[in-house]
Amino acid sequence: GEKLEQALAELTVNSPVIPVVHNVHAQTESDPAKIKALLTEQIYSAVKWVSCVEAMTExxxxxxxxxxxxKVLSGLNKRIQKSLTCLNVDSPSTLDAALAAVSQ
Structure with missing residues (x-):
């Protein structure tokens, strides 16, 4: 965590254009300083994945x-929220298929 904190201190982090749910507290954050702190905190904190998926679907x-x-996360996502469409991208061809699916 300390090494990541030092590395992040040298970077400029902007407010996200698209809301990002952070796995430390399953909420969005737009303040760049708080985002850096959350990125560091996620190194040693439990992941609140169920809460994150629920927050996104809400x-x-x-x-x-x-x-x-x-496809571990996709499997978890489908168990948490059956209505979610879960796409996997692990190659150029699956990226093309995912882009085609979300552009419809």
């Missing part, structure tokens, strides 16, 4: 993208 999120190999 504001209208209907589709999630899981980037990288595997």
């Amino acid at each position: 504001v209208g999120v209907e589709c999630t993208l899981e980037c990288g190999p595997g």
Whole structure:
């Protein structure tokens, strides 16, 4: 956490254009200083994934993208909120398919 905090101190973080739910407290944050603190805190805090998915669906999120190999988060998301569309991106072809799906 300390190393990440030092690295973040050297970076400029802007307020997000799209709300981001932070896994430390399952809420959004727009203050750049608080975002840096939350990024550091997530290193040693429990992930509140169920609460994060619930928070996202409460504001209208209907589709999630899981980037990288595997489908663990997509599986969890579907168990938490069956109505979610969960897309996986792990290659150029799956990226193309996900982009096509969300552009409809």
